[in-house]
Amino acid sequence: MIRINLLPHREEKRKELKSQFYALMMMSGLVGAAVVILVGLFFSAQLSAQTDRNAFITAENTELDIKIKEVANLKQEIEALTARQQAVEDLQGDRNQPVFMMNELVKLAPEGLYLTLIKQDGQRIAIKGYAQSHAVVGLFVNELNSSEWMTKPEIIQNKAVGLGQGRDAKRVIEFDLNVGIRRPRELEAAAASATDTEAAKKKTVAPKVP
Structure with a gap:
């Protein structure tokens, strides 16, 4: 009767399976690390883009605030100039x-x-x-x-x-x-208002039917 010793063969098979398992684990780890890195890079790029957009919006808002302030200052200067012009006109009119x-x-x-x-x-x-x-x-x-x-x-x-x-x-x-x-300017304003009122009344009068 022939006896065959299978222990070395089983041991080698077991070692081979372990090697494959370790290789698979290592490959899975590499793939997972690569996925994590890629996802991290993607989110980092998105965050950087959003940061750039926020910085752009902040800069635009700052520039807009400056323009608004310039417009407000210009409006104040125009109002002051108008007031001075009105004062000069009133002074000239008050002489009479x-x-x-x-x-x-x-x-x-x-x-x-x-x-x-x-x-x-x-x-x-x-x-x-x-x-x-x-x-x-x-x-x-x-x-x-x-x-x-x-x-x-x-x-x-x-x-x-x-x-x-x-x-x-x-x-x-x-x-x-x-x-x-x-x-005099008050008289002119009153006359203009009376003219506008008279014109409005004429518009509201219905035309007579012949």
Whole structure:
């Protein structure tokens, strides 16, 4: 009877399987490491790109903030220049205000009215005087209110007093009021507004059917 010893063959087979297993494990480890490296490189590239985009947006925002600040400064300069120009125009227009004021008061003052004080303070005029009656004062206030140069008359004092002595003494009304005076540009703006209102009214009127 022939006996065959299989132990060396099995041992070699076992060693071969172990070698294959170790080789497979090593290959799997290399592949896994390669995948990890590639994924890391991919995410690193994505992160770098996002960082570049964020840096670009930040730079653009900074530049935009600078431009906005420049525009705001330019707007302030334009407003200041406009205000100075308006002040110069008002100053030139205000030179003629005393003339307009005196002419207007001469036209508006009714009979029975005597003015003792006319004083301008900015765009308000203080007026003091005497009148024959309360009705004359009321008529004067109405005339001031309807004037295109005068605006918002306000009576400060309106009382009966005695003027003169003895037989020449008379009972009159002492009044004290102030009134605003318009600038030429305010008159122009009011005229333009009235023109626009009149044009709008004409547009709203329905055409007549023949």
